[in-house]
Amino acid sequence: MRTFVCGHRNPDVDSVASAYALADLRRRTGMKDVEAICAGRLPEKAKWVFEHFGVKPVRPVRDVYVRVRDLVSRDVPMIGASLTLENALRRLEESGESSLPVRDTDGKFLGMLSPAKLLGLFIAKADLTMRTLDAPLHHCSLVLNESDRVHDIRSACIKNPHNHFPVIDEEGLLVGTVLKRAFAEEPPFRMILVDHNETDQGIPGLEEVPVVEVVDHHRIAFAATKEPIRYTADVVGSTCTLVARMFRAAGERPTRETAGVLIAGIVADTLLFQSPTTTDADRTMCAWLEKLCGERAQSIMAGMMGVDSPLASMTAADALKSDAKLYTEGGKRFMLAQIEETNLALFHRHIDELAAAMEEAISANALDFMALMATDPVRGNSELLFRGDKAVSRALPYRKGPDGVLLMPGVLSRKKQLLPEVLAAL
Ligand SMILES: [Mn+2]
Incomplete structure (x- = not known):
């Protein structure tokens, strides 16, 4: 009988990575037909992790309802x-x-x-x-x-x-x-839950399928089971820390690839040990995995963050150049650059460097002004950093926010939303 290992809905890296690694461990310890799946879309960061270590990503699945097939x-x-x-x-x-x-x-x-x-x-x-x-x-x-x-x-x-x-x-x-x-028989598959235990947070259809194991680091609100199940929980920063510990307890050594996937889960959930949820166990397990993987946690974190954060992987000047367009309109020469960041925290942290790089670009390209639009596609907002001709920035219809940026709630497109406003201002 097939067993699916699955993390929570709206999966994050810890959820996907721990499912992958636990399926690997269960396979090694004798479970016959076990597959790691992902409740919905595979996050871009997780996609990068699997590609980076050259392993087949976990399979995205919409639900586990039992079907006629x-x-x-x-x-x-x-x-x-x-x-x-x-x-x-x-x-x-x-x-x-x-x-x-x-x-x-x-x-x-x-x-x-x-x-x-x-x-x-x-x-x-x-x-x-x-x-x-x-x-x-x-x-x-x-x-x-x-x-x-x-x-x-x-x-x-x-x-x-x-x-x-x-x-x-x-x-x-x-x-x-x-x-x-x-119809009288039990469903033809079983579930192992990682990184969650509440049915409401699980993959749709979970309520129809017997759960045989849980590995988790959240509060427990698990439904009563008919039979005894294996339940591993602890107060640690990441589910991958628990899975690494289980490898050790079973006397199993993760492969280079599995060790790398586990590191990714640990650093993603603990924000490279910066999060207050971090424990010594997270650091200890990560150090062990680094030896097996041959790659430092820091570089895995940087690679993963670079997927949807140019500011985490590039210098301010390079991030600015990565998507900057030059325009000559209304007698003015200007550049509009755009970067996408999943949240704008890194953008705020780098404002001084970005502003300096913009001043440089203005003099190097003989511009009248330059604007950098930092877009958070998840929340659907942008903020604008402006340097140069102050009359233009004053004429733009955006309210001033902290750090001197202009707030652009609901604005996502440079071409369709920002450029027309800039042209109108000119
Ligand atoms: Mn987690």
Whole structure:
């Protein structure tokens, strides 16, 4: 039976990294079919981590609702419409079933072979050795789509007199049957939760699937379980610290790659040990992992932060140059630069350097003014740092904020939103 290891919704690096590493550990300690998944979109930083260490990223999954395709049985034979009635009848008898699904030569589902209809043919003395199943010999049946949620179709199936139901895919091709008794069985997979334990924070559908293990560093608000489960929790800065500790306790050494992924989770959650949630355990485990990985936590942090923060990975001057456009309009020569930062804290920290780099760019390019738009795409806001011709900045419709920047709530586009205002000001 398959076991999914999964972190919380809106996953962060710790959530994704700990799922990856715990799946690795469980595989090594004998769990057969285990897969790390990600509740929704893989964050860009995590994508960078997997690429950097050259490993396959965890698979993004929208939900873990049990679907008809998870219950499909191949035990019930499917018969082709080109069979003669005589042979079809023989198959039906051999199968011991009360009906069998029929498909055409392209695999399309036609209907269920119905003994009642066959009986009618007997009575009419039709030649059963000649006739094939193309004729409408099928009784009406409940037909399931493989993507149907079991939750939605369960009661209709249980009330239905038949023992099994044909399953088709999006194209109408017959993929198999679901036996009625499958609805009484446990879901065909299990969950291991990392970096969360509250069902509401978990992947949609979690409430339908038994949880067999939790590894977490949050408050506990876990639902009661039917059976004993493995639960590992501690007050540490990152779930990856706990997973690293579990590797050690099991006498297992993470590979270079897994060690690197674990480091990424630790530094992402502890902000490179700056966060007040950091503990000695985080530092100790990280030091052990650094030896196995051969790469320093600091450089992994810098690489990861550089993904969506130019200011974390470049000098102020380079960040400014990375996306600066030169304009000559209304008799003025100016540059509008833009950087994207997931929050503007780093921008505020670097304002003096950025302003100095802008002054330099103004004299080097003989500009009248220069503006740098720092955009936070997550919150959907920008702030503008302006140097040069003061009359222009005064004419812009933006309110002054802290550090002398102009606040641009809801503004994201240089071309469509900033430039027209600058032109109007000119
Ligand atoms: Mn965490």
